[in-house]
Amino acid sequence: MKSYHGGLGVGIAGIVQRRHDEPKPGKHEVLIRVRAASLNARELMILAGQYSLPVKPDVVLLADGAGEVITIGDEVTRARIGDRVACAVFPRWIGGRFGWEFAAQIGGSLDGMLTELAVVDEQAVVAIPEHLSWEEAATLPCAGVTAWNALSGLRAPVPGETVLVLGSGSVSLFALGFAKLFGARVIATTSSDEKAERLRRLGADDVINYRSIPEWHVRVRELTDGRGVDHVIDVGGGGTLARSLMSTAVEGQVAAVGWLANEASSIDIKAIAGSIATLRRIAVGSRAQFIAMNRAIAVSGMHPAIDSVFPFADAVSAFRYYEAGKSFGKVVIAMP
Amino acid sequence: MKSYHGGLGVGIAGIVQRRHDEPKPGKHEVLIRVRAASLNARELMILAGQYSLPVKPDVVLLADGAGEVITIGDEVTRARIGDRVACAVFPRWIGGRFGWEFAAQIGGSLDGMLTELAVVDEQAVVAIPEHLSWEEAATLPCAGVTAWNALSGLRAPVPGETVLVLGSGSVSLFALGFAKLFGARVIATTSSDEKAERLRRLGADDVINYRSIPEWHVRVRELTDGRGVDHVIDVGGGGTLARSLMSTAVEGQVAAVGWLANEASSIDIKAIAGSIATLRRIAVGSRAQFIAMNRAIAVSGMHPAIDSVFPFADAVSAFRYYEAGKSFGKVVIAMP
């Protein structure tokens, strides 16, 4: 069987494919025939040497994947052969709050999903919604769970509240979809009228083109009768935080998601002092959140947005395409 | 102007209509031209002498009503002339947890809404959703807010969770509608196939006829793959609580709503000991919950279920009709 390996700072050019013998699961492990995997910004950060959590040398790449359980260890109770599963990015973060003892992560300090056969601890394994294809299910662990946690991890939206999502990255698209499931009104920002139209089709009630309206927080206030929004999913860091805070209602929440740890920018302290809001930095989410999210997806029949699917043999092209930053929805690699 | 008055234990036969001079609002009060009012079980309990909170003698009846602000006191800031408003049942319960100091209530210790002109403290006043008629808005304060609090006051449903509503009383119908806004799956119980059909049209995903399936909790477990439901809105007291508890998932919630304080029944302690659930007794809800609920109704465009509308002149007939217990949705009294 074949896997793609990489490491901290090796670049896309440093990705190598290797052949291995078929692995055997330990007593609490399962062997998964991976059917699809998908890409996240963290992969590019790892390859660029900018990732802040530990990465093992020559790691099998990619946190996100889905497949079928084909063998299980002697004492496994959470999975059966034939189960359709994905893996939690932090297999040991079962529920409750995050902590460093749960920081081992798939496709980082642990081997990942860009492989034909993956052995994972049974705790990592989460059943996927039946109506999703392998490609769709492979998009959930990182971007899906992050969006779910960002929206609902502190104080979930209540129907009738307003959620602001910035841009059309995958976390934002998931957050848009989930916010609608929570009964929220959604305002999205984007850079082009074409993307605006796609965001509307995904359920956005209002879309603001931040190129034509650079002071988009003013527009957000207008759209909410001056009240501001209850939740912001801020994926922009220093470039957006001040405006996000100026967009929030009293006692609103801003979730800080996927910011670059080495971004060289700053925010005026007045932006924080002048709002009565809560800013929350998050790190993906727990297995319990993954399960809750899957239940929401299953009951609603929602489908994740997919931009494109590359064959396993051409996985490196998927990295190059994703790096170019033109995708709308997830970039997926499908196994034969 | 005319009002209908009653009191503790006077019966429907004891309701009297009186004429009054037009009242003047004090500096923090507003004068409302009431356009519609509606009935709740509490009214029958008051008239039957079975109500546990204080009732002032010869009180103007009815907690629920909606109308137009026509005059305001000198220092009023929360309402303007022309506002379309309803009144919070507990005007002093602004937000946070309930307490006895907030127990003064419209149509109980304070005069109610079955009147052409009502003077209320500006704190009682809540703007109603624009898309609702007067009759619809008049149904919200008691049954609507109770259902909202029952569902969301402790830990709100998350999309994909399952909510069980019992019967087709007005609190249950509101809870059904709100649960759908929260993205939940809804199971309802009822006594007839005809009502089952109406519940399905209001959004129930599954309906159980408890006459044909008296062990309805077993059916609830089947419908949830053995897991049980996350929330139960239990309006039945001793007749349903044991089965409600047996229907809940681990860490599920049962909201105890509108139980008769003098019901002569008991529950086997095993029903409580055998579930890992939380049972929560509630009392309507706060003004903040009323406002949040209205926002959900406004954003979703939801309409409350109305059974019938009686003219103000014939208000007593509305009480008699409601007492007969055949209504599906609210019984409303409309002003000329």
Add this chain to the structure above:
Amino acid sequence: MKSYHGGLGVGIAGIVQRRHDEPKPGKHEVLIRVRAASLNARELMILAGQYSLPVKPDVVLLADGAGEVITIGDEVTRARIGDRVACAVFPRWIGGRFGWEFAAQIGGSLDGMLTELAVVDEQAVVAIPEHLSWEEAATLPCAGVTAWNALSGLRAPVPGETVLVLGSGSVSLFALGFAKLFGARVIATTSSDEKAERLRRLGADDVINYRSIPEWHVRVRELTDGRGVDHVIDVGGGGTLARSLMSTAVEGQVAAVGWLANEASSIDIKAIAGSIATLRRIAVGSRAQFIAMNRAIAVSGMHPAIDSVFPFADAVSAFRYYEAGKSFGKVVIAMP
């Protein structure tokens, strides 16, 4: 090495001691030299055949124990040789809410701590506070964590709130001690003046002798100026629940702890209908709660109440003594 084994319904007379070879930990397991273990009501329920969760045949008895890590598996990261540890009763319930997939339990479906050497999954292992003796640390997993969860799992006491603990069982004694750490005022009930004095020495602000004052809920109201208490730790089931509910303040909480699943009693529905309170049934607590509790014990320097210590060789006598129900504090078995 030696272990004591039992099983569902074998009775104290059915407890047997066996010799085993020294076990070896698997790659995610640790080997603990157990230094002390302690008894809980669940052990008597298992031996009496009244326990509701699965029990494996010939299980090594006792959920509670503490000891020293002497060997670790190859991939263990959460423990080092020499660590002083206890085991979480539910090793897989890491944090967040309980669920049936976390129900495997030490001394039930998994081997327990009444053994000289125990092999446990590294996830079960929790560091114990430094200032505690082995005997003291052995009392924490079941009664300590249950009391912690009962008090703080839903809405923790805030300084100045009042907590009511019933009787002087070990969960109640832990709850008393923890409630003081939370800054609460504590009212305790008991059956004798001698125990009342001991409860006062453990920090109870007021003690009610329920033999001399059978209507103890009336006395609780007097002691709280009519307001009632904010939290009740109810360990009595049908015998106490109605009075517990009548003792609570508006929006108070009653934690239902350790009730017998087969108790043949009932509660008047009026007791529930007449209070505005939340009743919460719980099952021990998570590993995260265990860790948080240990931090509280460590920072405060608190010591658990111990009634008596039996030698390992005489473990069966500990069961007989405990069964007699005269203990005040934990009954512990110490290893040589």
Add this chain to the structure above:
Amino acid sequence: MKSYHGGLGVGIAGIVQRRHDEPKPGKHEVLIRVRAASLNARELMILAGQYSLPVKPDVVLLADGAGEVITIGDEVTRARIGDRVACAVFPRWIGGRFGWEFAAQIGGSLDGMLTELAVVDEQAVVAIPEHLSWEEAATLPCAGVTAWNALSGLRAPVPGETVLVLGSGSVSLFALGFAKLFGARVIATTSSDEKAERLRRLGADDVINYRSIPEWHVRVRELTDGRGVDHVIDVGGGGTLARSLMSTAVEGQVAAVGWLANEASSIDIKAIAGSIATLRRIAVGSRAQFIAMNRAIAVSGMHPAIDSVFPFADAVSAFRYYEAGKSFGKVVIAMP
């Protein structure tokens, strides 16, 4: 009767004393004979013209005060003649979350407490703990409630958690005292060894002199075995926020309190991106929080820290003394 008046930007020099007739309470108002009042940074901000909320012209100064109810309006139910009371800074913020409709504030848009006789809405009135003197009670409304909300408004400290308080301003001193009531360990920072000693006497477990240890966040990590603190009460804004965030544990909280809205500084976005923490901006607290805080003070017997007491006749000197910034504890003005 006499009152001191001021206004936005008039400076301390612009404070004037005026004589008035004895006021009469309206039907929902009470008349208070004020016995003591105290100063907060907001007063200096108002006089300096830097306050962001509305201030009425010629307002009676000071949010904080305590006194005796001497007359009540006809419909008042929350106070009786003879009650010892303080006033909530936001009389209309009864409980739950803040909102702009609750923003009317004593000593800002409403007349304040630096007066011999104050008329306030009965909703503003909160009973004060019996063991406090008038001078002590007068310190509670602003700094006390702010500290209580900062500590407990989102997720209260649990015994054994660590709280970091910055400096020795009054909010920090209250937070220190409350954190101890919550069972927390407290680390404080300060600028001198003399203040360090006073902070220790008030209960601080560790004190860091930030002049001798400018990298105080490193020392905080050392004192917490690398874990960081669970709560920070950050009163420093741009000067401290980055180090506060670097001091927090995973999923820790930073409360942003009393920051100047016009502070000209900024924070590196990396400080936010690099921590997994929640930053919460707050505005004093609700009446419900005031009442809960008073209960904690009453049950614990805690006394607020007072720096000095000035006579009413010399109130302006109190402002000048407070402005000099040398006080440790509250500056109080006592009525004759």
